[in-house]
Amino acid sequence: MDSFKPLSALLGGSLIGASAALLLLLNGRIAGISGILGGLLASPSRETGWRAAFLAGLVLAPLVYAGSGGSLPAVAVDASFPLLVVAGLLVGFGARLGAGCTSGHGVCGIGRGSRRSLIATGTFMAVAILTVLVTRHLLGA
Numbered sequence: 001m002d003s004f005k006p007l008s009a010l011l012g013g014s015l016i017g018a019s020a021a022l023l024l025l026l027n028g029r030i031a032g033i034s035g036i037l038g039g040l041l042a043s044p045s046r047e048t049g050w051r052a053a054f055l056a057g058l059v060l061a062p063l064v065y066a067g068s069g070g071s072l073p074a075v076a077v078d079a080s081f082p083l084l085v086v087a088g089l090l091v092g093f094g095a096r097l098g099a100g101c102t103s104g105h106g107v108c109g110i111g112r113g114s115r116r117s118l119i120a121t122g123t124f125m126a127v128a129i130l131t132v133l134v135t136r137h138l139l140g141a
Contacts, residue, residue: 003073020108023054032104033058034095098123 020031027050029036040051066072077084095101098120100109106124109117 016107017111020103020111024108030100030104030108032100032108034092034101035104 023029023031029050031054033055036051036054039045039047040055062072079087091101098105100117100120102121102124105114105117105120110121
């Protein structure tokens with residue numbers, strides 16, 4: 001939170017919300033990243049193009065920003081590679097179990113007033129808070 005800037009957070013959140021709303025309005029689809037990736041990895045269909053473009057935009061947008069003179073934040077990962085693999089698998093399992101990920105439920109579902117998404121997002125947040133409490137404060141990791 002040392003470099004938090006309310007204006008950039010507001011701008012970033014507005015761009016995320018606008019892109020999710022546009023995808024829903026123009027394509028009739030929810031901007032849930034796990035569902036978009038899952039649909040892309042499934043058998044090829046007429047939806048492959050927009051799914052690939054959406055995911056490519058997630059990867060390319062920061063590169064374009066950095067290439068145009070913007071500065072990206074430094075990223076430091078203190079966890080071991082095996083721990084990251086296990087964490088990634090748990091997140092993937094949770095996304096399947098919850099029938100969606102934080103982007104689908106937290107950004108799109110809450111905006112649509114979905115009761116299921118409100119419960120899912122509350123669960124995500126409660127588990128995240130509990131995980132930080134246990135790993136950082138009780139175990140001292």
